[in-house]
Amino acid sequence: MPKKPKRPCSKPGCPNLTYGRFCEQHQKEENKRYETYDRDKAAVNRRYGRVWKRIRDSYVKSHPMCEKCLEKGLYVPVEEVHHIKPLAEGGTHDRSNLISLCKSCHSRIHAERGDRWHKNSG
Structure with a gap:
């Protein structure tokens, strides 16, 4: 290519x-x-260790472009591999639960979910 x-x-x-x-x-x-933005660093490290890096790298090799942008006919390199169902909600690292995204699309998904960029109030 x-x-x-x-x-x-x-x-x-x-x-x-x-x-x-x-x-x-x-x-x-x-x-x-x-x-x-606040994220529980210990929880992130438990969920995203060396195994995740191997899974992520393998997924990026087979999905090198942002899948949301590709739907619009745009070719934007992947910057994030996103869990469709978050690990905190019972999601897994299974390939069927992953999607390659650019930072913009990744941020948009989390903004729509409302689960990031807000300080915990408790």
């Missing part, structure tokens, strides 16, 4: 070209912003 051409960084006013959504500098900022 030929490499796609670089495109402008999605950060307004940034002149850099990139293969992803953001240039390297702005991707670091985006990752930092994304990780600032």
